[in-house]
Amino acid sequence: MIRAKAYDGLFYFYVALVFVFVFLPILTSFVFSFNSERFPTIPLGHFTLHWYTLAFTDADVWDAFRVSLIVSVSVAFIATFLGFCTAYTDYRYNFFGKSAYLALSLLPPTIPLVIMGLAMLALLARIGMSGKIISIIVSHVVLCSPFAMAIVRMRLAQIDPNLESAAWNLGASQWRTMREVIVPFCAPALISAFCLTAAVSFDEFAVAWFVSGLNKTVPVIILEILQGNTDPRINAIGSVVFVTSITLIILAQIIYMRKSSRKTLTGF
Amino acid sequence: MPTNPAQPLVLFDHVTKRFGLTTAVDSISLEIFEGEFLSIMGPSGCGKTTTLRMLAGLEEPSEGDIQLAGERINNVTVSERDTPMVWQSLALFPFLNVIKNVEFGLKMRGVSATERRQRALDWLERLEIADFADREISQLSGGQQQRVALARSLVTEPRILLLDEPLSALDANLVVRMQGVLTKLQKELGITFVYVTHRQSEAFAMSDRVVIMNQGRIEQIDSAKGIYRNPATRFVAEFVGANNILTGTVIAADELIEIETPAGRFKCAENSDHTWSIGDTTSLVISADLIRLSTSAVNETNEMACRFISEEFVGSIVTVLAETPDGADFRIQLQQRELSELDLNVGATIYVRWDSHDAHLLRDTT
Numbered sequence: 226m227i228r229a230k231a232y233d234g235l236f237y238f239y240v241a242l243v244f245v246f247v248f249l250p251i252l253t254s255f256v257f258s259f260n261s262e263r264f265p266t267i268p269l270g271h272f273t274l275h276w277y278t279l280a281f282t283d284a285d286v287w288d289a290f291r292v293s294l295i296v297s298v299s300v301a302f303i304a305t306f307l308g309f310c311t312a313y314t315d316y317r318y319n320f321f322g323k324s325a326y327l328a329l330s331l332l333p334p335t336i337p338l339v340i341m342g343l344a345m346l347a348l349l350a351r352i353g354m355s356g357k358i359i360s361i362i363v364s365h366v367v368l369c370s371p372f373a374m375a376i377v378r379m380r381l382a383q384i385d386p387n388l389e390s391a392a393w394n395l396g397a398s399q400w401r402t403m404r405e406v407i408v409p410f411c412a413p414a415l416i417s418a419f420c421l422t423a424a425v426s427f428d429e430f431a432v433a434w435f436v437s438g439l440n441k442t443v444p445v446i447i448l449e450i451l452q453g454n455t456d457p458r459i460n461a462i463g464s465v466v467f468v469t470s471i472t473l474i475i476l477a478q479i480i481y482m483r484k485s486s487r488k489t490l491t492g493f
Numbered sequence: 494m495p496t497n498p499a500q501p502l503v504l505f506d507h508v509t510k511r512f513g514l515t516t517a518v519d520s521i522s523l524e525i526f527e528g529e530f531l532s533i534m535g536p537s538g539c540g541k542t543t544t545l546r547m548l549a550g551l552e553e554p555s556e557g558d559i560q561l562a563g564e565r566i567n568n569v570t571v572s573e574r575d576t577p578m579v580w581q582s583l584a585l586f587p588f589l590n591v592i593k594n595v596e597f598g599l600k601m602r603g604v605s606a607t608e609r610r611q612r613a614l615d616w617l618e619r620l621e622i623a624d625f626a627d628r629e630i631s632q633l634s635g636g637q638q639q640r641v642a643l644a645r646s647l648v649t650e651p652r653i654l655l656l657d658e659p660l661s662a663l664d665a666n667l668v669v670r671m672q673g674v675l676t677k678l679q680k681e682l683g684i685t686f687v688y689v690t691h692r693q694s695e696a697f698a699m700s701d702r703v704v705i706m707n708q709g710r711i712e713q714i715d716s717a718k719g720i721y722r723n724p725a726t727r728f729v730a731e732f733v734g735a736n737n738i739l740t741g742t743v744i745a746a747d748e749l750i751e752i753e754t755p756a757g758r759f760k761c762a763e764n765s766d767h768t769w770s771i772g773d774t775t776s777l778v779i780s781a782d783l784i785r786l787s788t789s790a791v792n793e794t795n796e797m798a799c800r801f802i803s804e805e806f807v808g809s810i811v812t813v814l815a816e817t818p819d820g821a822d823f824r825i826q827l828q829q830r831e832l833s834e835l836d837l838n839v840g841a842t843i844y845v846r847w848d849s850h851d852a853h854l855l856r857d858t859t
Contacts, residue, residue, distance in 0.1 A: 390551055391584035393571040395645070396601035401572075405597075409588045 251467055258460035265457075276461040286462060289446040293427055295358060296442060300365040301423035307366065308373025308418055309411065316381040317389075331371045341368065342435030349436055356438025364436050365426040372425060373418035376481070380414035413481050420477035424470040500563055502527045502653060502685050503548065508557035510543050517543040519709035520557065525687060527652070530679050532688045532696035535706035536732070541689045544706070545655050548687065550574045562652070572601075577646035578655040581662070583638055585630045591641050592617065592626040598649045616644040620674070636667050643678070653685040660695060672698050693733060697721070705729050727776055727855055735781035735812065735824050738855075743773040749849055752777055755819035759795050761852040769854070776855040781812065781824040783851040787844050788835055796846040799823055801837045815843060 261270035280286050311330045345364040349355040392402040430444035437445055443466055450456055501524035510518040518540040525531050533541040546552045547559060550571035558565050585594050592613050599609035617623040620640040625633060646654055660668045676699050679686045690696050696703050697717040705712040713725040724730035730738055741754030746769040749760040761777055799815035811832050813825040825845055
């Protein structure tokens, strides 16, 4: 008993250590964003919102936020739709080359971002689509759809295989069944996929940096400011980005957990 | 549309269904009449569920025609058939509450919101679950979910209801209660129920006629009693009830048919129109509950000395397992009270006998 308790304690300590390791840099940036001193040193100066005011009076920063918002919302819509379609195809049909189809549709996140960015730039430049907001959207859709697909696929794995047939049997056409049964059943996964893909697109730097041209997203402008000199505005912008993303991700998690924890199969 | 009473509501005309190389249903022909409770029973993989799914339009026959009310429905899509089904898994919509589940079929038919709510409520009341109208499906017990599934299928007032082992997830007590609900409902509504099950007790308790299927073929169609007392094939004799089967050769075919088996010679009054001739191979079927048992011989016809092996107690009835002279199993069912009066020990010799009119000869012995 005592030994088991000791192991438990050790385990919790280890988990806590991992969290500290992951979140300490972000926390540091967060703390220094409210610090009056120009350089990140200890002891701290006094509390200030100066860096936030400075950052958000810069028209470029506002522009970047506008671009990021347009991109992430569009990406979330398109990627969730594509992810849903891919997952449903996988659930519903068997066809020749299905495993190749699945592998391809889940592939993008495994490609190093720099290579992906470079490839995207090469392709989009060739077809005259580089440097526009749409180019960022296209690239991010490629990157985000697999996440959406994975989430919807998990949800579809829980469906009673007779649910669709039951709807047809009660007089619903295939399309009506999609609207009345499949989409409502997947709703928690769809909302969650929407939040997650929005978050991924909102923070993504490498690919956006390659294809964005003059339409800089927030992560791109952060790097630009950083290249100039040490500037606590970075901490301020970074904190906003972090809070936005983590909110979306937590939201996605909560929605998925709460909605799908209701019993999904009936009868058994 | 009213149909001619002689015309069946559903007709399977030499229907075959193949899945790749396997034949799930092998050229079956079956008539189902208006207002009857028909069960299709058989072991798993016998094709009973495939038959039901073809009727619902969820599978397309590979060969043969299916007619509903005189019209060929092979090419009618599922959603246009009006053959609602109660599923083994119930397949209730988990994201809709009870009343919305029941309303579903009406909504698909474009019935107005107020009317469909009223009609759904009527059905919930009829099935005694109106109190749960606004509950989530997951908040209901198994029996209540069963009733929701029934209401959902019946709300469109179909002429036929398909049931695919709907009671298999319920515990024994509840099964008996739901059987009562189903038979009462079927009588009141006067519509056709087609009920698929692998359980004899369910099929026999509720049905007007029972279809026994095996390996994609129909073995027998008869009333429960007919199937129990006059099994048509060896498969049915073995699958249904507690039958003893003695295989042998016909040695005399007069008023009584006499057959010789490794366990002895027996006589049987054959009441079918089949003419037996000497030398035919046949099987004699004798139901375990029609056998009398004693500890001393009375030298009647159809008497056999067996060895007592064991007894299996199931309430007021006991099944005695005995061994025939040639070493085969033989079962006798009798009242618990009768058996205890005999006071048998394992290995004791017992005498079993039956009336020539209670035995039954099988034509096919394969």
